[in-house]
Amino acid sequence: MSQLSLLPEEGRFVGRVWRTDSDGPALVAVRAGRVFDITSREAPTMRDLLEREDVVSVVDAAAGEDLGSLSDVVGSGKYRLLAPCDLQAVKACGVTFARSMIERVIEERAAGDPSKADAIRARVGAIIGDSLRNLVPGSAEAAKVKTALVEEGIWSQYLEVGIGPDAEVFTKGQPMSPVGHGAEVGLHPVSKWNNPEPEIVLAVNSKGEVKGAALGNDVNLRDVEGRSALLLGKAKDNNASCAIGPFIRLFDESYTIDDVRSAELVLRVEGEDGFVLDGHSSMKEISRDPLDLVDQTIGRHHQYPDGFMLFLGTLFAPVEDRDAPGQGFTHKIGDRVAISNPSLGTLANTVRLSTECPPWTFGPAALMRNLAARGLI
Structure with missing residues (x-):
């Protein structure tokens, strides 16, 4: 995948990168193919940025530090893309198609x-x-x-x-647990039947306002959840078990919730064994409106003071046989998964066992200590 396909040319994109010189994350905005560090005391986290009523004008007005071209930032060892969310809860909707x-x-x-x-x-x-x-x-x-x-x-x-009247909304992972573009996504070692799930992920603030959208891969362990719905936590919340990115596209005059409603997602899985799987998910076929799913998640019945990221579900469910007839599709270690949409870019990850992915060690407490040491809080 070329870096030119990572993001479309138009749109306001914000995200997070790891800076080795700060030994921590930075908020960034992409402008004309260049990446600017816009971290500030007013918005040290993505949570704080999305709480701003005027988030688009705030991003536009932030001068920031020019970190280089998008291709340089993604390809350098000095920076790496993180999931564009931080303190938000990570929620997901199931069975929406x-x-x-x-x-x-x-x-x-x-x-x-x-x-x-x-x-x-x-x-x-x-x-x-x-x-x-x-x-x-x-x-x-x-x-x-x-x-x-x-x-x-x-x-x-x-x-x-x-x-039925009630949507399925569950906790996919803990705040700061999703991985970003280019990272490894993990399969629990007990799973033998699994697949990627290409989805759109809404970025929602504490007031229930949808501020933008990103791509997501809600890795699905079909055999674990199939054995019992009570194993949903084991099937869904594991090390590196979901990816979000590459950036959040902010809602503005060029991109709105209507674009989410009509979005077409393209999926490609390329295995080290030469296997290729192409799939898609059309948001036009979703059974529940995205804003209804938001309303079922947040309200008087449940508050999210740091906002949340909401996976909207997928139409994609592969039935093609990969190996033996009648066995259907399942991942193999080393599979490269790319999820694309013309308005949101491309999210690409490599499949590993969750026990072999880098352990998740930088959580909210580490983030607060890092921001404090940098004088940002």
Whole structure:
């Protein structure tokens, strides 16, 4: 992947880089292909920057320190891209697309065994067909479909959150745990059936205002979650188990929530064994509006004083066989995953075991000590 495809030419992008000379992170803005350190006492963290009502004008007015061209910063040993969030909670929505919802049902019915998936997929597909595609979750029509599925004996907790009134919103990871562009993403060693999940991630402040969006890879351990939904924490929250980046594109006159609603995401997996998988996810097919998902996450029922990053879910659920017939797709160590969108750029990562990825050691306490030592707080 060329660095020219990392970001589009237009748009206001903010992110975070690790500076070896400061032994800590810096907030950066990208302008005309160059990266500027805009860290300040007024906005020492991405959390603080996104709390600003006038975040676009603040970023525009910040002179900053010119760190070099985007390609130089990404390719140098002096800097490395971090996930563009810091103190925000990391939340994710599941089962927000009808087609991928069927795959969740299949995982549950197969109890995590990929060899059973094809037969279950055929049976469930014959019963459901396209009946879920245009349903509005929580509607009277959805309730009728639920009744029919119960009578057929295939009702599932995944269908409940897929077409019922309440969305699935879970904690994907801890604040500061996501990795950024170019880093390794991790698979728990117990998983033998897994895949990437290309998603859009909303950057939401403490007031519930969506300030921008980024790309995300919510690594999915299909066998672990398929064995039991109570293993969701084990399936989702592991070392380096999600990536966000490469930057957050701020909402402005050129990019809004409507662009998120119509976004097309492209995925490519390239294995060291020569295997190539191409996929996509279309936000036009999401069953719940992104702002409804935000409202179900934050409100009088739940506050996030440092804001949150919200994965919106994915349409992508691979069924192609990679090795043995009937076994479907699963990652192999060394897979390179690239997720792209013309408005948000490209997020690329390499797959490792979570036990082999660099351990996560720089958390909120280390960040506060680092900022204090630099006179920023």
